[in-house]
Amino acid sequence: MASSLPESWTDRLDLDRAHVWHPFTQMLDHESDPPIPVIGGEGCDLLLANGDRVLDGISSWWTCLHGHGHPKLMAALERQGGKLDHVIFAGFTHEPALELVSRLKPKLPPNLTRCFFSDNGSTAVEVALKMAFQAQAQKGQGQRTRFGALHMGYHGDTLGAVGVGELDNFMTGLFRPLLLRCERVAVPEDPRYELLASLDGWDEELDAARQRIQSFFEHHGTELAAFIAEPMLQAAGGMRMWPPQLLVEIRNQCDRHGVYLILDEVMTGFGRTGTFFAHSQAGVQPDLLCLSKGLSGGVLALSLTWATEEIYGRFWAEYSEGKAFLHGHSFTANPLACAVACASLALFEEQPVMADAARLGAAMRSAWGNFVGHPALRRPRVLGTVAAVQLVDPATGQPHPPGARFGWRLHRRALEAGLLVRPIGDCLYFMPPLCTPPARAGEAVDTLLKLLQ
Numbered sequence: 001m002a003s004s005l006p007e008s009w010t011d012r013l014d015l016d017r018a019h020v021w022h023p024f025t026q027m028l029d030h031e032s033d034p035p036i037p038v039i040g041g042e043g044c045d046l047l048l049a050n051g052d053r054v055l056d057g058i059s060s061w062w063t064c065l066h067g068h069g070h071p072k073l074m075a076a077l078e079r080q081g082g083k084l085d086h087v088i089f090a091g092f093t094h095e096p097a098l099e100l101v102s103r104l105k106p107k108l109p110p111n112l113t114r115c116f117f118s119d120n121g122s123t124a125v126e127v128a129l130k131m132a133f134q135a136q137a138q139k140g141q142g143q144r145t146r147f148g149a150l151h152m153g154y155h156g157d158t159l160g161a162v163g164v165g166e167l168d169n170f171m172t173g174l175f176r177p178l179l180l181r182c183e184r185v186a187v188p189e190d191p192r193y194e195l196l197a198s199l200d201g202w203d204e205e206l207d208a209a210r211q212r213i214q215s216f217f218e219h220h221g222t223e224l225a226a227f228i229a230e231p232m233l234q235a236a237g238g239m240r241m242w243p244p245q246l247l248v249e250i251r252n253q254c255d256r257h258g259v260y261l262i263l264d265e266v267m268t269g270f271g272r273t274g275t276f277f278a279h280s281q282a283g284v285q286p287d288l289l290c291l292s293k294g295l296s297g298g299v300l301a302l303s304l305t306w307a308t309e310e311i312y313g314r315f316w317a318e319y320s321e322g323k324a325f326l327h328g329h330s331f332t333a334n335p336l337a338c339a340v341a342c343a344s345l346a347l348f349e350e351q352p353v354m355a356d357a358a359r360l361g362a363a364m365r366s367a368w369g370n371f372v373g374h375p376a377l378r379r380p381r382v383l384g385t386v387a388a389v390q391l392v393d394p395a396t397g398q399p400h401p402p403g404a405r406f407g408w409r410l411h412r413r414a415l416e417a418g419l420l421v422r423p424i425g426d427c428l429y430f431m432p433p434l435c436t437p438p439a440r441a442g443e444a445v446d447t448l449l450k451l452l453q
């Protein structure tokens with residue numbers, strides 16, 4: 001096939017500027033700072049068109065687990081491509097979807113027995129919200145028209161998911177008139193994940209948070225269909241690592257008040273936080289579980305919403321009763337994506353992926369130790385293979401003013417130095433693929449320290 005692309009990257013970027021609208025981007029920024037052309041990926045590195053190799057320190061938006069272009073994942077894709085590319089999933093089924101279910105089922109809490117496929121994190125959340133509401137309505141609890149959520153949460157960009165996220169983040173406040181009705185409660189960040197944090201007063205703070213959760217449910221318990229949370233780590237909210245004890249409290253309160261618990265492991269799933277799923281660190285079982293991103297090893301768009309038998313049972317009826325879950329997407333359970341997801345899960349069995357991730361996490365923790373006491377950084381913290389720190393102006397000790405675009409400038413300068421980081425507001429984080437050699441964590445920290453000077 002002859003390429004219709006212009007020869008030079010200069011002309012190609014003109015084409016991009018003329019027609020492409022990039023996600024989460026003020027497009028005016030690209031007039032002075034055009035998007036960076038990427039031509040390849042190898043392991044934990046991305047290869048840029050200018051010949052540079054950069055460490056993918058954000059796992060390409062938290063997706064990539066085993067590295068880019070992993071031969072086993074690419075082979076699975078090619079094998080499946082030779083058999084079946086896609087087929088409608090309403091009324092049909094196929095091997096890759098069934099193999100994925102059978103590989104994943106033993107890794108889940110035993111109460112989750114029913115799996116609904118969709119194709120990105122936001123849709124996994126939409127499905128969970130709709131299932132929870134409909135299940136409540138079909139058991140005679142139609143007055144439960146609201147959702148509960150955590151302050152500083154993030155669950156995606158479709159309107160349902162925006163409605164249960166933190167409203168004043170990411171320009172979502174604008175959509176307020178269009179959104180679901182949601183009540184929010186705050187959880188504190190857990191100082192035990194911080195390097196050298198003081199634990200003074202922590203027990204009291206934890207107790208106060210527990211009481212806040214109890215009174216939240218006393219107040220709203222009868223009107224909530226479900227409560228949604230990102231277990232252990234509120235990622236887009238600024239890498240907020242929160243205490244597992246409070247997740248236990250939320251689970252207890254949900255049980256007490258007949259509220260379903262939705263756990264959104266779109267980002268935390270598949271080994272990121274030190275365990276295969278983050279919620280197992282709290283020992284709780286959700287009623288609905290949302291998975292995406294690392295599900296396919298970060299290669300293709302795929303997501304799952306797992307539900308309990310009790311929820312599934314609420315939809316089980318004669319057709320004429322109109323109780324079916326009437327939701328679906330064109331690319332539901334795409335066989336190519338399912339085949340790659342199976343290959344990704346197989347790698348967890350065949351290779352010491354979790355042990356390698358533990359070594360990487362330990363190296364990150366030790367490298368992040370170099371940030372302790374740095375005048376431009378505050379509260380270095382690590383959970384599994386996610387490391388974060390707050391950026392401050394050394395002159396004031398306060399976050400840089402948003403207009404200074406400090407995070408954006410750091411992102412661009414770091415790329416020139418061979419490292420992809422992309423701060424969220426004043427939170428600088430590092431979350432490379434699980435396969436990243438531990439020594440690269442130290443290199444990344446050295447690069448950041450040089451740039452901060």
Ligand SMILES: Cc1ncc(COP(=O)(O)O)c(C=O)c1O
Pocket residue numbers: 120121122123125154155156157230235236264265266267268292293
């Ligand atoms: C916890 C969480 N839920 C949902 C989403 C939305 O996923 P997607 O971007 O695939 O729609 C994200 C994305 O970052 C996320 O971090």
